Amino acid sequence: MTAYGYARVSTFDQDLTAQRQALKAAGCRVVRAETASGSRRDGRTELQVLLDFVQPGDTLVVTRIDRLARSVRDLQDIVHELKGRGVALRATEQPIDTSTAAGKxxxxxxxxxxxxxxxxxxxxxxxxxxQAKARGVYRGRKPSIDVAEIRRMHAESGLGPSAIARKLGVGRSSVYRALAAA
Structure with missing residues (x-):
């Protein structure tokens, strides 16, 4: 019966230290942590590693349930998977015990x-x-490629799209789109 901790933050400017400390204090020998959105399960490799690794009798520990999942469906899927494998779920900051009706x-x-x-x-x-678009302030993400530079390189040096993509560190399809827009 081993306790394994899972910590998650959504953005790189957030800190995992408090969660890691709380999980260690809760008796977790191993704490897996990641920076990823909790709204979807794909791309959360550390969570998947834990879900694949835990054995019957183990406990998955989180500080709060919103660190584990941000949708009811995802949370229910995780809880169902854990229960089916004989693994308990515990939260350090919330009174959760998945083995009782009240806890569920x-x-x-x-x-x-x-x-x-x-x-x-x-x-x-x-x-x-x-609102920002209406004020003319929001224009979306800044372009990651310089279309004028691509066209110049293609016209002046006669480089092909693959060579231009390598030199500029962009995808070849981006070069093709830039040249087609000309």
Whole structure:
């Protein structure tokens, strides 16, 4: 019966230190941590490593349920997978015990609130972008390639798209799009 910790933050400017310390204090010998969005499970390699590794009788420990999942569906899938393998789930900051009806109900409520919070954040972000576009402030991501430079290199040096892509460190398809737009 070993406790394994999982810590997650969404952005690189956030710090994992507090979560790691709390998980170590909760008795986790191993703590896997990553910086990834919690709204989707794909791309969360450290979580997948833990899910693949835990054995019957082990416990997966998180500080809060929103560190594990941000949607009810994803949370239920993870809990179902853990339960099917005989692995318990525990949160250090929330009274969660997946073996009781009350613990399961509380877990589901927390999942609903985590998903609600994610949806609110998306709505606010969309509203902010729409307002910025209306003011003419938001123009999207800055271009990662210099179309004029691609055209110049193609015209002056006669380089092909593959050679231009290598020299500029961009994808070949980006070079083809830039040349076709001319």
């Amino acid at each position: 109900a509380f877990l589901d409520m927390l999942g609903v609130f985590a998903e609600f919070e994610t949806n609110l954040r998306r709505e606010r972000q969309s509203e902010g972008i729409a």
